[in-house]
C-alpha cells in the first residue's frame with residue numbers, strides 16, 4: 445500500500461506536450477493517446493490535463509495493488525458521480541460512512557443470493573430475443589440495454605406493474621443525460637429553467653423521487669415484505685450497528701447509483717461478447733458444445749477474456765489526500781492517480797500475446813486480481829461484480845442455447861464512448877438463426893478459422 449511521506453515530490457515522466465494539447469488528445473482519443481504514452485514511458489507516467497489537473501497513470505500490477513490497498517485516510521475516490529446521484533449514494537460516501545454502507549449492501553449482492561436471480565435473467569433474455577430477426581444483420585446493443593435494465597429493475601428495485609413501466613421509461617434517458625453532464629464543468633449542471641440541461645436533470649430527479657417513494661411505500665405494505673428477495677426490500681430491512689435504517693432518501697440515491705453503475709456496463713460487456721465471438725467461429729462452436737453438454741469453464745473464461753480485451757470502463761482514479769509514496773514515486777496532495785484498466789489488460793508481462801483474444805488463457809486459470817481489474821479494486825471495488833458475472837453467464841448461456849450466431853470476417857468494431865462506458869461503435873451487429881429453425885443448419889463449422897485478435 446502507499447504510505448504518507450514528507451519526501452520531495454517525484455512524479456513519473458510526463459510528455460513535454462503543452463497541457464491544452466494533452467487535454468485535447470485525452471478527450472478526443474483517450475485510448476490511443478494513453479496507449480501511445482505507455483509505449484513511450486512504460487507502466488507509470490504523468491498527464492497534465494486542463495480541468496482534471498495533474499494525473500499519474502499507473503498500469504503495473506504492483507503499483508495498482510499498492511493503490512487499491514492504500515488506507516482511505518490517504519486516498520479518496522475521484523470523480524463527481526456522487527454529486528449526480530445524491531448525498532446518500534455509495535459514490536458520495538468516504539471513510540467510515542462508506543465502510544458502514546458497504547457492510548449493509550454487500551450481503552444483498554452475495555454470490556448465493558445471486559443464484560436466486562438467474563430465472564429472472566433467463567426470462568428477460570428470452571423475452572427480448574423473441575423478436576430478433578433471423579438471417580438479417582441488426583444491432584444487439586439496444587437489446588442488451590433492455591435486458592440489463594429490466595433485470596436490475598426487477599431484481600434490485602423489486603419493481604413490477606406500473607412502477608416498472610414508469611422507471612423503464614424514465615431511467616435510461618435520465619442516466620444518459622446525467623452521465624453526459626457529469627464530465628462537464630459544474631455550471632452545466634445548474635438549473636437555469638426547465639429547458640436548460642440542469643433544469644432537465646432536476647425535473648427528471650423530481651419524477652424519479654416520486655416514483656421511488658410510491659415503490660417503497662408499496663413494498664412496505666406488501667404482506668410478504670419480510671420474505672421478499674429484491675435488493676430494495678433487503679435495504680429497507682438492513683440496520684446499521686446502532687440500529688438505525690438507511691433513510692428513504694438515501695435508499696433512493698443508492699438505487700439510482702446501482703442502476704447507473706450496473707445497467708450500461710453489463711449491457712456493453714454483453715454486446716462486446718457478441719462482437720468478439722462472431723469473429724471467432726471455432727471458439728463459438730466450442731462454447732455452444734460446452735453449453736449443450738452442461739459445462740461452464742469455457743463460457744466463464746470467454747467472459748473474462750472479453751472483459752480483459754474490451755474493458756467497458758477504462759480506468760478508475762483516486763485522489764491523494766496528502767503526499768503519498770507509491771512504489772518509487774512521491775505524489776503530492778491533490779494529484780489524481782488513475783489505475784488504467786485498459787493498459788493493465790494490454791500488458792505483455794501480465795498476459796502473454798496480450799493482443800490476441802484467447803479465452804483458453806483463463807480455462808482452469810482464473811485471472812489475477814491486480815492484473816485483471818475490470819471491476820477496479822480495494823474498498824471501492826465494484827459492488828455488483830457478482831451480479832454482473834451471474835447476469836452475463838446466464839445471458840450468454842441462454843443466447844448460445846437458443847441461437848446460432850453467423851460468423852463474420854468483418855473487422856472488429858471500433859470503440860465508442862456511450863454514456864458511462866465504452867461500447868462497440870456499430871452496436872455489436874449480428875446475424876442470428878434460431879437453433880430450432882430449419883435455416884439454422886445448427887452446426888457451426890469447427891474447422892472455420894478464427895479471425896485474429
Ligand code: HEM
Pocket residue numbers: 521534535546596600701702703705706707709710713756757759760761818819820821822823824825826827828829831832
Ligand atoms: C460488467 C459490468 C460492470 C463493470 C465492468 C463494473 C465496473 C466498475 C468499476 C470499474 C467500478 C469502480 C471500482 C473502483 O473504483 O475501484 C465500479 C464500482 C461500482 N459498481 Fe460496478 N461494474 C459493473 C456492474 C455493476 C453492477 C451490475 C452493479 C450493481 C447492480 C454495480 C455497482 C457498482 C457500485 C455501487 C460501485 C461503487 C462501489 C464503491 O465505491 O464502493 N456495478 N464498477
